[in-house]
Amino acid sequence: MNLIDGRSILNNAISQYADLLTPPMTHRVNIAFHYDQSPYSLSAAVSSRSKLQYFEILGIPVRIIGLEHLTDPRFLEELEGSDYEELFIYQKPFPQHIIQQITAKGFVDLDKVSWSKSFEGYSAVVEAIARLLLEFKVDNNLTVAVAGSKGRFGSQVYDLAKNELGFDTTGFDIGSNLHDMKDYDIVVSAIGKRGAIQAEHLSDKNNLVADVGFAVEPGIPELYYGDVCPSAYRTPKHVTPVPGGVGPLQVLTLVERVLHCMFGSVDVMDWGLSKGSLPAR
Numbered sequence: 001m002n003l004i005d006g007r008s009i010l011n012n013a014i015s016q017y018a019d020l021l022t023p024p025m026t027h028r029v030n031i032a033f034h035y036d037q038s039p040y041s042l043s044a045a046v047s048s049r050s051k052l053q054y055f056e057i058l059g060i061p062v063r064i065i066g067l068e069h070l071t072d073p074r075f076l077e078e079l080e081g082s083d084y085e086e087l088f089i090y091q092k093p094f095p096q097h098i099i100q101q102i103t104a105k106g107f108v109d110l111d112k113v114s115w116s117k118s119f120e121g122y123s124a125v126v127e128a129i130a131r132l133l134l135e136f137k138v139d140n141n142l143t144v145a146v147a148g149s150k151g152r153f154g155s156q157v158y159d160l161a162k163n164e165l166g167f168d169t170t171g172f173d174i175g176s177n178l179h180d181m182k183d184y185d186i187v188v189s190a191i192g193k194r195g196a197i198q199a200e201h202l203s204d205k206n207n208l209v210a211d212v213g214f215a216v217e218p219g220i221p222e223l224y225y226g227d228v229c230p231s232a233y234r235t236p237k238h239v240t241p242v243p244g245g246v247g248p249l250q251v252l253t254l255v256e257r258v259l260h261c262m263f264g265s266v267d268v269m270d271w272g273l274s275k276g277s278l279p280a281r
Contacts (some may be wrong), residue, residue, distance in 0.1 A: 002238045004132075004208075004273065006248035010054070013252050013269045017259060018058055027262050028061040028084035029110075032070060032098075033091040042216040044091040046224070047247065051089060054251050060258060070098050080105065087261060089254060092152070108261060115260040115268060118164055124257060126156040128249040129188055129210055132240070133161060135273040136186060136208045144169045145184040147176075147191050147227070153212050154190035161188075182206070187236070189213060189227035199232035206236035212246055238273075 033048045035041045048064055055062035061084060069075045079086055087108045090099050103109050111123040119127040133144060144161045148154035149171025162169035172178055174191065181187050182203035189197050190212040202209060213227030226242030233239050240246050249271075259266040 003233065004238055004240045004245055006240065006245045006252075009271050010248035010252045014054060014057060014255070016269060017255060020259065020263070021059055023059070025059065025061050026085055027087055027258065028063070028082070029055050029087050029089060029258060031062065031064045031089045031091065032066075032094055033064055034067040034094050036093065038093065039215065040093050042218060043214050044093070046216055046222070047214070048091050050247065051251055051254065054255065055258075058255065067095065067098065070102060076105075079107070085261065087258060110254055110257050110261075113257055113261065115256055115266050119160075122156055122160055123153065124253040125153060125212060125246065125250040126160055128246055128253045129157050129212065130160050130165060131253075131271065132208065132210050132246075132249070132273070133165065133167065133186060133188075135271055136238070138185075138207075142167045142186065143184045145172055145181040145187045146170070147172045147178065147181065147187065147189040147197065148212075149173060149190075151190055151192060154188075157188050157190060157212070186210070191227045193227060194225040195227070195229040197228040197232060199229070199235050202232055202235040204235065204237065207238060209236040209239045210246060211240050211242050214242060214247060 031048050031051055033044055035045065052062055052064060087110055088102060089110050099109065112121055114120045114127060119130065144167045146154050146158045146161065146169060149158040150173050158169055158171050161167045172181060178197065178201040181201055183205055185207050187202065187206050187209045189209070192213050194215050209228060211226040211228045215225045217223040217225065224243040228239065233241065256266055256268050
């Protein structure tokens, strides 16, 4: 069993991408976050802080804004007169009609753009998963199981893996026989339920298990959980842990999307996990 250290990959990339950036900065990242007292809001708050931290390290102007800002005519007027090219990250859950209104004004939604045409229209976390699949691609017969394939992220992963990347992809959901995932090369879990994937659902035939789930248990310190039970980590050959797996890779993908917006193109860094190739730009 090997844990994929997303933080190390992110930190290595940040140190390289920092050389591309010199003042004055022309773009600003707005992280739109709305706390609605749901469990998802706790996860979104942690994710927002992480993104803020890394954009600040790079010296890219960034701020966290709330729903109250994006419904305030004075703020919107200020936004439209900004000297920056304003870019947006919407932390889910965020009211869809507000996203549509801001996008209609011409502001970039970073979950819709990418340096690669293969990933345009897919969220940053889905691109991160797709790049993991490509890193672990051995041949064109790669088999992929997507748990939670009807959910918000799982449906995108399923569509991208099957229709864009051409992998032999099967969807699983709550009520499916998750034990059947044992025979797949790669398992992606986007169920969004703590500990939904147990050791009994996996095997050493799984070359990679990618955990998209992220839940926060409040306290001092906060505790973080994914879909995959930690006791199952020893079963597959490779696994993305929670925390520290897919989350940092999502941040890295967003950084690359910002660089793409700033420079028109970006030479993305090889993650160095295997000899898989990325789709052509």
